[in-house]
Amino acid sequence: MYQYDDYDRALVSERVAQFRDQVERFMAGELSEEEFLPLRLQNGLYMQKHAYMLRVAIPYGTLSVRQMRTLASIARDYDRGYGHFTTRQNMQFNWIELAQVPDILERLAQVEMHAIQTSGNCVRNITTEAFAGVAADEMIDPRPLAEILRQWSTINPEFLFLPRKFKIAICSAEQDRAAIMMHDIGLYLYPGDNGQMLLRVIVGGGLGRTPILGLQIREGLPWQHLLSYVEAVLRVYNRHGRRDNKYKARIKILVKALGIEAFAREVEEEWQYLKDGPAQLTDAEYERVASAFVAPEYRELASIHLDFGTHLAENPAFARWVLRNVQPHKVPGYASVVLSTKPGVAAPPGDVTDTQMEAVAEWSERFGFGEIRIAHEQNIVLPDVPKAELFALWRLACEHNLGSANIGLLTDIIACPGGDFCALANAKSIPIAQAIQARFEDLDYLHDLGDISLNISGCMNACGHHHIGNIGILGVDKNGSEWYQITLGGAQGKHSALGKVIGPSFSAAQVPEVIERIVDTFVRYRESEEVLVDTLQRIGLEPFKEAVYPQAVEVLA
Amino acid sequence: MNNLLRLEKGEARIDADDPWMLVRDLAPPSPVGKAILPLARWLESPQRNAVWLGPDDEVEILKPWFDQLPLIALDFPSFRDGRGYSQAYLLRTRLGWTGELRAIGDVLRDQLSHMRQCGFDSFAVREDKSAEDALKGLAGMSVLYGRSVIEPRPLFRRRG
Numbered sequence: 083m084y085q086y087d088d089y090d091r092a093l094v095s096e097r098v099a100q101f102r103d104q105v106e107r108f109m110a111g112e113l114s115e116e117e118f119l120p121l122r123l124q125n126g127l128y129m130q131k132h133a134y135m136l137r138v139a140i141p142y143g144t145l146s147v148r149q150m151r152t153l154a155s156i157a158r159d160y161d162r163g164y165g166h167f168t169t170r171q172n173m174q175f176n177w178i179e180l181a182q183v184p185d186i187l188e189r190l191a192q193v194e195m196h197a198i199q200t201s202g203n204c205v206r207n208i209t210t211e212a213f214a215g216v217a218a219d220e221m222i223d224p225r226p227l228a229e230i231l232r233q234w235s236t237i238n239p240e241f242l243f244l245p246r247k248f249k250i251a252i253c254s255a256e257q258d259r260a261a262i263m264m265h266d267i268g269l270y271l272y273p274g275d276n277g278q279m280l281l282r283v284i285v286g287g288g289l290g291r292t293p294i295l296g297l298q299i300r301e302g303l304p305w306q307h308l309l310s311y312v313e314a315v316l317r318v319y320n321r322h323g324r325r326d327n328k329y330k331a332r333i334k335i336l337v338k339a340l341g342i343e344a345f346a347r348e349v350e351e352e353w354q355y356l357k358d359g360p361a362q363l364t365d366a367e368y369e370r371v372a373s374a375f376v377a378p379e380y381r382e383l384a385s386i387h388l389d390f391g392t393h394l395a396e397n398p399a400f401a402r403w404v405l406r407n408v409q410p411h412k413v414p415g416y417a418s419v420v421l422s423t424k425p426g427v428a429a430p431p432g433d434v435t436d437t438q439m440e441a442v443a444e445w446s447e448r449f450g451f452g453e454i455r456i457a458h459e460q461n462i463v464l465p466d467v468p469k470a471e472l473f474a475l476w477r478l479a480c481e482h483n484l485g486s487a488n489i490g491l492l493t494d495i496i497a498c499p500g501g502d503f504c505a506l507a508n509a510k511s512i513p514i515a516q517a518i519q520a521r522f523e524d525l526d527y528l529h530d531l532g533d534i535s536l537n538i539s540g541c542m543n544a545c546g547h548h549h550i551g552n553i554g555i556l557g558v559d560k561n562g563s564e565w566y567q568i569t570l571g572g573a574q575g576k577h578s579a580l581g582k583v584i585g586p587s588f589s590a591a592q593v594p595e596v597i598e599r600i601v602d603t604f605v606r607y608r609e610s611e612e613v614l615v616d617t618l619q620r621i622g623l624e625p626f627k628e629a630v631y632p633q634a635v636e637v638l639a
Numbered sequence: 640m641n642n643l644l645r646l647e648k649g650e651a652r653i654d655a656d657d658p659w660m661l662v663r664d665l666a667p668p669s670p671v672g673k674a675i676l677p678l679a680r681w682l683e684s685p686q687r688n689a690v691w692l693g694p695d696d697e698v699e700i701l702k703p704w705f706d707q708l709p710l711i712a713l714d715f716p717s718f719r720d721g722r723g724y725s726q727a728y729l730l731r732t733r734l735g736w737t738g739e740l741r742a743i744g745d746v747l748r749d750q751l752s753h754m755r756q757c758g759f760d761s762f763a764v765r766e767d768k769s770a771e772d773a774l775k776g777l778a779g780m781s782v783l784y785g786r787s788v789i790e791p792r793p794l795f796r797r798r799g
Contacts, residue, residue, distance in 0.1 A: 239752070239753035239754075240757055309785075
């Protein structure tokens with residue numbers, strides 16, 4: 083993991099002092115609500131329906147044991163005993179007192195954490211995938227460049243008041259688990275012919291009100307130019323992005339207005355002034371940062387373990403968990419484990435109690451190297467677990483309600499906090515997720531259905547990424563009551579696609595039935611082991627619409 | 640202008656004797672004394688006056704006048720409009736403006752250090768705010784990871 087040096091420590095602690103002063107001035111009436119707003123947002127503090135919410139940055143989703151324990155202590159001491167992992171690999175605390183925020187930030191700073199730029203119209207937390215550094219299909223570890231970008235974008239004075247929020251993701255694996263096509267800048271890192279690191283730069287992706295997949299503006303950019311190129315993109319955006327309408331202010335709207343060729347020309351022109359200048363990255367800097375991400379001292383393990391095989395054979399529940407929740411590792415004898423935060427009605431997606439956080443911290447020490455990852459699907463990853471220990475870990479995970487064998491299945495629902503908490507939401511997300519999870523409790527059936535992603539957002543801002551769920555559910559407001567629009571066919575990864583709306587929206591009570599009819603239709607038309615997206619692609623939306631809106635069929639007949 | 644902070648050789652102070660008057664109106668009457676005019680009006684008589692630009696204005700237009708311009712001001716219609724930071728960067732780093740660069744408009748204590756980093760050296764703090772209080776906002780933080788107008792080398796080139 084990256085370790086802070088004196089510069090990092092000074093910056094974070096000065097920032098805490100600065101925000102403490104700003105909070106005091108706000109509470110004393112010296113700063114107006116309007117003046118305080120962007121200051122608190124850039125320190126991760128939102129005003130929700132019932133209380134302030136604090137969003138803590140988890141850079142590229144990586145946590146140490148100490149950090150996880152600190153998050154648990156904050157949940158215990160300052161919140162109601164739990165926290166919520168978000169789709170951008172951060173943690174949110176929902177019940178926060180403004181006056182205590184500086185103390186919370188100070189506690190975070192002690193373990194090299196912060197909440198800087200987790201909100202506001204600035205460059206947000208840099209994300210990558212949860213399996214960075216360990217995934218079997220990885221080409222280059224993306225974390226050193228992610229950390230370099232994190233530092234460069236933190237309190238970068240020119241780019242703190244952009245037209246709108248700005249999200250950057252980087253990935254370097256066969257499967258794009260970082261959803262780079264859905265970001266303001268998506269970076270794909272890959273080796274060139276002579277082994278040097280190259281970047282494919284994608285801009286203008288995003289979900290929200292106007293979902294668009296990003297478009298490529300640069301291929302084969304040598305990594306040394308990462309910062310100057312991103313600077314060029316940001317300067318063009320800062321100067322020319324729309325500021326008259328917050329719904330048209332993301333970079334995707336500018337890219338669409340200019341056209342990708344014209345936008346790319348502007349960026350290239352700006353970049354001509356910057357390239358080969360002081361922003362050009364050096365080997366020394368790369369080495370300095372990369373040295374923090376060296377692989378732990380893996381033991382030499384047998385790739386086949388007898389007890390493990392016996393457990394698999396004798397315990398079908400364990401075997402099912404291994405099938406769904408265990409990922410291949412690049413080192414023989416090891417695996418990466420996904421702990422599901424989606425146990426069904428017991429807890430909303432992404433919510434984890436302080437006791438669970440403490441338990442995960444302990445397991446990461448006992449079974450791994452004290453490192454924990456947060457996946458953008460809101461689950462927790464233990465990256466380095468010997469296969470021989472999987473059975474013991476599984477039993478503990480089940481005891482702590484983190485052992486659901488549902489990764490990638492219909493009940494592994496991605497959901498924003500929705501109307502229960504969020505002031506922006508049109509509708510609740512959590513009760514919808516729980517009603518669907520309650521209806522699909524039969525694990526055998528879920529496993530038979532195979533990979534189905536279901537995403538729920540409580541409003542157009544799309545924090546639940548509903549556009550890229552195979553099944554997407556969007557909360558909408560109709561004359562003051564809560565309704566839900568369904569999309570089908572969305573996908574993330576290399577074959578990213580945006581879902582299509584199937585028709586008029588539904589009441590909350592209707593949603594589980596609608597999902598069941600969609601699933602039934604899939605089962606009826608499915609060929610052999612086909613997954614839902616493939617069936618959808620093959621037969622189109624019509625059969626699903628007919629099943630969901632039977633009246634329409636009657637009228638047609 | 641009132642409520643003016645000025646940076647000279649790294650030292651910040653309140654300037655109670657600023658000679659400049661800010662003219663917002665596009666229409667005459669002509670001001671008496673030293674005026675900072677809106678771009679369109681200044682272009683009519685660029686000789687003795689200073690100019691201020693709005694965030695939509697292109698900074699490149701001033702390049703031919705650098706020799707005779709006494710001051711350039713950039714307007715922040717709202718402190719949340721960050722275009723002025725990029726305009727300042729372009730004026731200083733790209734176009735080489737070395738004269739006074741003033742922030743006007745919604746200029747508030749908590750953004751002053753960012754403005755300073757982007758090359759502003761005088762700051763007309765919003766009139767309802769205290770200049771003494773705003774002075775505390777100029778210093779900012781001791782660490783800059785990236786680079787800026789006044790520190791063109793990123794931290795990785797400055798590390799020991």
